[in-house]
Amino acid sequence: MGKKANRPVAPAPAPPPAARKLSLWWALPALLLVGLVAGLLAIGWKSEYDPLREADPAPPEMVSVPGGTFVMGRDDGPADEAPAHEVTVAPFQMDATEVTVGQFAAFVKATKYVTVAEREFDPIKYPNAAPEFRKPGSAVFFPMDVEPWENRGAWWRYAVGASWRRPEGEGTSVKGKKNYPAVQIAWEDAAAYAKWAGKRLPTEAEWEWAARGGLARKPFCWGDAKNGDGGTWYANAFQGQFPARDAGADGFAGLAPVKSFPPNGSGLYDMSGNAWEWCADWYDPGYYAVSPKDNPRGPDAGTLGVEGERQPQKVRRGGSFLCDDHYCRRYLPGARDKNPTDSSANHTGFRCVK
Numbered sequence: 001m002g003k004k005a006n007r008p009v010a011p012a013p014a015p016p017p018a019a020r021k022l023s024l025w026w027a028l029p030a031l032l033l034v035g036l037v038a039g040l041l042a043i044g045w046k047s048e049y050d051p052l053r054e055a056d057p058a059p060p061e062m063v064s065v066p067g068g069t070f071v072m073g074r075d076d077g078p079a080d081e082a083p084a085h086e087v088t089v090a091p092f093q094m095d096a097t098e099v100t101v102g103q104f105a106a107f108v109k110a111t112k113y114v115t116v117a118e119r120e121f122d123p124i125k126y127p128n129a130a131p132e133f134r135k136p137g138s139a140v141f142f143p144m145d146v147e148p149w150e151n152r153g154a155w156w157r158y159a160v161g162a163s164w165r166r167p168e169g170e171g172t173s174v175k176g177k178k179n180y181p182a183v184q185i186a187w188e189d190a191a192a193y194a195k196w197a198g199k200r201l202p203t204e205a206e207w208e209w210a211a212r213g214g215l216a217r218k219p220f221c222w223g224d225a226k227n228g229d230g231g232t233w234y235a236n237a238f239q240g241q242f243p244a245r246d247a248g249a250d251g252f253a254g255l256a257p258v259k260s261f262p263p264n265g266s267g268l269y270d271m272s273g274n275a276w277e278w279c280a281d282w283y284d285p286g287y288y289a290v291s292p293k294d295n296p297r298g299p300d301a302g303t304l305g306v307e308g309e310r311q312p313q314k315v316r317r318g319g320s321f322l323c324d325d326h327y328c329r330r331y332l333p334g335a336r337d338k339n340p341t342d343s344s345a346n347h348t349g350f351r352c353v354k
């Protein structure tokens, strides 16, 4: 009995081998995974934000835009272009041209996407819409003999049936225009295309850096010469008396096929004129005063009521075939414009980056 009493207490039974295996099974791979993700994030973060990193080779429809630092905006122009401020942008790739009708048609064919302009009227979203806006359609430019400053925007009409397929409304088409920029594109249409194409819309800073094509603080994407000086046309804009009659001295009254004018220093076509191009950024007229220096991505939201905005707006850049030197000079690389995300018109398209 005494022997029995002095027997050492048996150790607690070991956990079954299966349980021990299970705990080791997740612990080691989990640690490795955490380490791997942290490492990849660190590399990705560094490469995305390093302006000196070499640009990746571009696919055929895109060009590589190197990173760099430039002066964005100006102090002697419209209030929303001030203050001039230094911005650094990392390298990226940009579509050499505005997204064409042919490219947009491929997207629609693949996805059955319906653009904002083609959608049935939504009385819940737009309870106060006037009767004429209650059919699918979009804004179309109609020439008229008015003094533009006293009749701002009077030349825009809502055309029933206008869409990227029928840019000027019922009875018009894009037949034979595969190489024209796709227009009547709302911001959300552009964003949907970009996502499908594995791309994204450019930030406003990327857009302006690319538009300047390596030229520092020049008024135009191509330098100092005025459009048409010496008979050389650099951009598809408006000649003649705006908005009554586009004389088309640059060869086009209205849109032009992409690549109809020479590229800028970055190898990009139509960064000035032809069609407005949507950017990723929300619009805030005071953003330049608070913009970070490195890779600015715009404010968190669009402003309301600052300039009479009833909806938050996204930035668009580059001007269009309707720009001229008297009324709309916004075909300059630093000029800004904006519109609500659901708005479209026959002078507004886009291009993508990645």
Ligand SMILES: [Ca+2]
Binding pocket: 236, 237, 238, 239, 248, 249, 250, 251, 252, 253, 254, 321
């Ligand atoms: Ca023109």
